[in-house]
Amino acid sequence: MHYYHCISVLSVLATGLLGGLAKPLSPPWDDMHVKHSWNTVPRNWESLGHPPSGTLIDLYIALKPQREKAVVDALYKVSEPGHPRYRAYLTKEQVAELVAPRPETLELVHSWLEHHGISSSSISMTHGGNTLMLKGVSVTQANTLLGASYQLYRHVERGETIVRTVGYSLPRALHWHVLTVAPTTTFVFPRTQWQTPRNLSDRVVKSTSGEHATMLSSRAKVDSVTPSFLRWLYDTETYTPSTRGENVLGIVGFLGDYPSQADLTAFMQKYRSEADDATFTVVEVNGGRYDPTHPNEEANMDIQYAEAMAYPTPHIFYSTGKGPSGTDNYFVSWLEFILDQENIPQTISISYNNEERSISREYAIYVCELFAELGVRGVSVLVSSGNDGIGKGTCLRDDGTVRFIPRFPGTCPYVTVVGGTTDYKPEVAADFSGGGFSDYFKRPSYQEEAVSTFLRDLGNQYQGLYNASGRGIPDIAAQAVGLPIFFNGNEQKETGTSIAAPVVAGIISLLNDWLILTGREPLGFLNPWLYGRNFGGLVDITEGSNPGCNMDGFSAIPGWDPVTGLGTPDFHNML
Structure with missing residues (x-):
């Protein structure tokens, strides 16, 4: 009788414990730890101070997937010649299954956002299901949410301005669930990759004949790189x-x-x-x-x-x-x-x-x-x-x-x-x-x-x-x-x-x-x-x-x- 009584007591304790795990208490959302920061403002950017009152931003919260390497593993399978799945590409819906976050990840992040008063109507799922987008978050609210200090920054070459922070934090409980938040510390201003032609030094030009001989004779002056030249050179x-x-x-x-x-x-x-x-x-x-x-x-x-x-x-x-x-x-x-x-x-x-x-x-x-x-x-x-x-x-x-x-x-x-x-x-x-x-x-x-x-x-x-x-x-x-x-x-x-x-x-x-x-x-x-x-x-x-x-x-x-x-x-x- 004593043995079965012990088993009964343990069962009751286990049931209570599992019940507690199923509905965890909210973590201490004020237990903030740095997720990423810069020592200085990235090169070619300068701060203009705090953005105007009422400035809104859209925040992307990238969630870690339940199967961390599933997409990359699938990519190599469909991309490697000789693999049984070579070029057996996936649909949008199949990719969404690969990148889906853990249910507990979604539960925790939504609890955190609710704690900070983020309306559920402003939250949507994007990027195949691995990202939450918060639409129209005020900079003041973003600062509180992320322990950040968003400012207005100007690109010194282009003159364009963006709103960014040189550092941000997340509650300790979310570090394992959230990969990154954007826009935060990434000062992305895509630079186009063209420039004024340089003065090229003369190079020895090998002899040729036919239609392209004239086309190529002035190659050192870059006068010949036309579509017809490219189609000839690359054989299309x-x-x-x-x-x-x-x-x-x-x-x-x-x-x-x-x-x-x-x-x-x-x-x-x-x-x-x-x-x-x-x-x-x-x-x-x-x-x-x-x-x-x-x-x-x-x-x-x-x-x-x-x-x-x-x-x-x-x-x-x-x-x-x-x-x-x-x-x-x-x-x-x-x-x-x-x-x-x-x-x-x-x-x-x-x-x-x-x-x-x-x-x-x-x-x-x-x-x-x-x-x-x-x-x-x-x-x-x-x-x-x-x-x-x-x-x-x-x-x-x-x-x-x-x-x-x-x-x-x-x-x-x-x-x-x-x-x-x-x-x-x-x-x-x-x-x-x-x-x-x-x-x-x-x-x-x-x-x-x-x-x-x-x-x-x-x-x-x-x-x-x-x-x-x-x-x-x-x-x-x-x-x-x-x-x-x-x-x-x-x-x-x-x-x-x-x-x-x-x-x-x-x-x-x-x-x-x-x-x-x-x-x-x-x-x-x-x-x-x-x-x-x-x-x-x-x-x-x-x-x-x-x-x-x-x-x-x-x-x-x-x-x-x-x-x-x-x-x-x-x-x-x-x-």
Whole structure:
């Protein structure tokens, strides 16, 4: 009897304990611990003091998923040639299942928000189900919620202002459940990757013959990098896309940048006359605008070269705004929109990026995994590598040491990064081509052999100035010096990896057209395929370098290098 009495008592105690666990008491929400902070205001930003009274912001609370690596695991399965699930892409609903947070995560976060008086009507789920968006939160309320001190900051070069804080905290109980909150300490102001053409030194030009001899004879003056030259150089001139209703190419615009149809028509009439009816659709995202009478050079060059390579493939230009208060995050805003679509363009080009060191590691991981969601759904994302070589200026950190400066989102392992070249057969690295190694993301498995080989050849040079175990960029490259565009009816030349990205995106779009035509799925996330082919289909670039940080930079050598990646595309070899 005594034995059974003990069991009975224990059962009652256990029942009470489990009942308590099922409905936990609210944690001490005032037990705040720093989530992320900067010692100083990030470079190129200055504080203007507290924002005007009544300023509202939209807060994104990124929740950790129940299955932490589920999306990345799925991405590699659908992206690695030879895997049984290769190109077996997932639907929007299937991805949402992979990124869903734990039920207790949602319960705790909602309890915390309720404690601070956040109305449930202002809370919505975004980004496939792993993010809570709080609409229209006052800065005063955000300061209380996050133990922050939001201020108005101005970008010293562009003059644009945003609302940010140099540090924020979360209750101890939420640190394990919340990856990051945005906008907080990430001073994202995407920089476009184009610049005024440099005066190039003369290089030896190999003899050639035929139609392209005249075209190439003045290459040192960058007078020949026209669409016809690019289509000849990358071997796409004999291929015409035919799946016009099924294959789409997307171009992402930020900062109020949008293109001109009139300039596109003028460009095509001069440089690809059979395509003078080329057009594009504008999709306005998060307050993005479209005023064709006030185009932007960046948007014009992106759409003109994507069209020049991929015509008559349909093109969508995403005009992404910064929201009514000017505090929204550009990448997060666009990704929120695109991941909510049932149908997404198979190829997307992005020519904007930031110094990796200007954003928090948690924020970078968050955005990077959103790009992984695109890859799982069969989307190839091409981004520019930057125009600062290994880094702009002296590359000094707050502690006075030098560190090379890679650019995000290129450092994300789940996008394909495009560097720059110049000259012709053989092409050489453009001396501004952004390249290097991530300080936030480790080297992915698909890069292991190629990058390790480069590092062995590099030896001790620049030791300690970069992360030798980090993700290497770029992955691929294309012409980036002195390409003509039309802007406000006038012709001018532009330079930068900003142009290289849509050129490569156009070529990838042609490959996707052929796959769809032959009844197969598009390429999706490219990198495991590109690296796994042992550079097959690419032309290795072995000359040039990318100086920066007052140093000579890395050198282009046989095989992969952090200047031109695996090389430049050869369409029919890739096909």
